[in-house]
Amino acid sequence: MDQRLNPSLRNQQTIKTPFEVCGRSYWSGLDVRMRLQPAPANSGIVFQRVDLPGQTMIPATVNQRVEVPRRTVLVAGTDSVDMVEHVLAALSGMQIDNCLIQLDRGEVPAFDGSCLELIHLLQSVGTVKQKAQRDQLVIQSEFQVGNEGSWIRAMPNPLGQLEIRYSLEYPHPSIGAQQLNYVHSPTAFARELASARTFLLQQEAEILRQMGVGLKVTNREVLVFGEDGPIGNRLRFPDECVRHKTLDVLGDLMLAPFDVVGTIVAYRSGHHLNAEMAQQLTKLFHSQTNYRRQAA
Numbered sequence: 001m002d003q004r005l006n007p008s009l010r011n012q013q014t015i016k017t018p019f020e021v022c023g024r025s026y027w028s029g030l031d032v033r034m035r036l037q038p039a040p041a042n043s044g045i046v047f048q049r050v051d052l053p054g055q056t057m058i059p060a061t062v063n064q065r066v067e068v069p070r071r072t073v074l075v076a077g078t079d080s081v082d083m084v085e086h087v088l089a090a091l092s093g094m095q096i097d098n099c100l101i102q103l104d105r106g107e108v109p110a111f112d113g114s115c116l117e118l119i120h121l122l123q124s125v126g127t128v129k130q131k132a133q134r135d136q137l138v139i140q141s142e143f144q145v146g147n148e149g150s151w152i153r154a155m156p157n158p159l160g161q162l163e164i165r166y167s168l169e170y171p172h173p174s175i176g177a178q179q180l181n182y183v184h185s186p187t188a189f190a191r192e193l194a195s196a197r198t199f200l201l202q203q204e205a206e207i208l209r210q211m212g213v214g215l216k217v218t219n220r221e222v223l224v225f226g227e228d229g230p231i232g233n234r235l236r237f238p239d240e241c242v243r244h245k246t247l248d249v250l251g252d253l254m255l256a257p258f259d260v261v262g263t264i265v266a267y268r269s270g271h272h273l274n275a276e277m278a279q280q281l282t283k284l285f286h287s288q289t290n291y292r293r294q295a296a
């Protein structure tokens, strides 16, 4: 195999010390206490509902995912944790592979709709390398999921990197067509994606508010696009929307618990397709040993 396609395995990482953060959740509008704890090698990312009698553990894997519009929700039995994608993206951004995330509600804090605050907190506690190596899946041939209107494709990456190329087309004059080529690393994530926020069109925000969702969230905490651009808010990047969609892809790909070496090309892909890609990657990892590199 071409060695350029095949970078050496890195060591798994967890956080150095536990920390806690409180914030309001987006969908349920509740105050949530979230505590991140270091976790042993090979334990992965696991959410725990400490508010429930059984203190249910919910691993962040594709098998625990259920289909819910507009976000990523994980379940174990009758218990769930809502909107995990941005927390997972932040962990992906910091290359944190093992972490226990304890919650006293069924949803994580929304912060400002981006990963910025969490990245600052993770950077300040720091990460620690563990003895075990992180598994890796090297994409060797192209495949795609989705249809003409929206799709996501995996291709080999000749430089041995994880690259995401996202194309967005939004029927709105202030958003329109945006394209981003991003090469994943902790430095690039912090600089290029971490501060990109969730966005909605004004009509979508109104429908959700009529449904009682996001009632406590103001236009300062989520980007709401009116006719002339963000209402009561300012863009952090001219192409903040495509940056956020790229962040979402990385969050959803964390449901496949290994590093991916390849180019992921996404056209108008959302959580449903991102998760389908994570599912396909997981299948490949388990079925085709020539795609997979595991520590001995």
Ligand SMILES: [Zn+2]
Binding pocket: 085, 086, 198, 244, 248
């Ligand atoms: Zn998002």
